[in-house]
Amino acid sequence: xxxxxxxxxxxxxxxxxxxxxxxxxxxxxxxxxxxxxxxxxxxxxxxxxxxxxxxxxxxxxxxxxxxxxxxxxxxxxxxxxxxxxxxxxxxxxxxxxxxxxxxxxxxxxxxxx
Amino acid sequence: xxxxxxxxxxxxxxxxxxxxxxxxxxxxxxxxxxxxxxxxxxxxxxxxxxxxxxxxxxxxxxxxxxxxxxxxxxxxxxxxxxxxxxxxxxxxxxxxxxxxxxxxxxxxxxxxxx
Numbered sequence: 001x002x003x004x005x006x007x008x009x010x011x012x013x014x015x016x017x018x019x020x021x022x023x024x025x026x027x028x029x030x031x032x033x034x035x036x037x038x039x040x041x042x043x044x045x046x047x048x049x050x051x052x053x054x055x056x057x058x059x060x061x062x063x064x065x066x067x068x069x070x071x072x073x074x075x076x077x078x079x080x081x082x083x084x085x086x087x088x089x090x091x092x093x094x095x096x097x098x099x100x101x102x103x104x105x106x107x108x109x110x111x112x113x
Numbered sequence: 114x115x116x117x118x119x120x121x122x123x124x125x126x127x128x129x130x131x132x133x134x135x136x137x138x139x140x141x142x143x144x145x146x147x148x149x150x151x152x153x154x155x156x157x158x159x160x161x162x163x164x165x166x167x168x169x170x171x172x173x174x175x176x177x178x179x180x181x182x183x184x185x186x187x188x189x190x191x192x193x194x195x196x197x198x199x200x201x202x203x204x205x206x207x208x209x210x211x212x213x214x215x216x217x218x219x220x221x222x223x224x225x226x227x
Binding site: 004031033035041042043044045048050055056091093095101102103104105106107 | 156159
């Protein structure tokens with residue numbers, strides 16, 4: 001069964017450093033998403049991406065964040081200068097179309113020290 | 114704006130007992146509703162979804178949920194739980210014309226005891 005994959009599973013970085021979180025969505029999916037979950041809190045929407053551009057972003061997704069689909073298979077989330085409060089589990093998700101069922105990856109745990 | 118409230122943060126139950134996890138949503142427009150499960154150290158797995166049609170939706174692992182538009186609820190039920198059902202359960206909503214962005218509730222931790 002096809003699945004969304006994410007790498008790395010755990011990333012530790014120092015405050016102020018840039019990080020790139022990688023996702024490989026399911027191959028025939030067209031809509032891509034990033035969510036995050038701070039420990040003990042709910043899952044929050046960050047950004048959606050369709051047709052090679054951002055279709056919606058949340059207030060969390062400020063200028064420090066960017067997304068890219070560089071090669072038609074990977075979908076990346078970059079944080080330019082990490083802050084302590086960026087520590088969270090980051091989930092990638094994708095869907096094929098208007099049935100609105102999103103498939104989630106296993107997540108990347110980002111720890112900013 | 115949409116919001117989702119899961120009324121119970123933790124639900125402890127004994128094995129083979131029935132369980133109901135409550136979810137209420139707020140939206141001024143038509144929505145689609147979902148329940149996701151998160152097992153320890155894993156990602157989110159879709160349990161079931163309501164898009165349209167029958168208000169009683171059956172999902173995987175013996176779970177079902179009922180959409181109640183008048184009460185804006187989408188409670189999750191299982192008649193007999195197993196130890197393996199121990200996990201975090203998230204209710205989520207999206208507006209059908211909103212690009213699929215999911216709004217999640219706070220989650221309910223289901224703990225099944227022998």
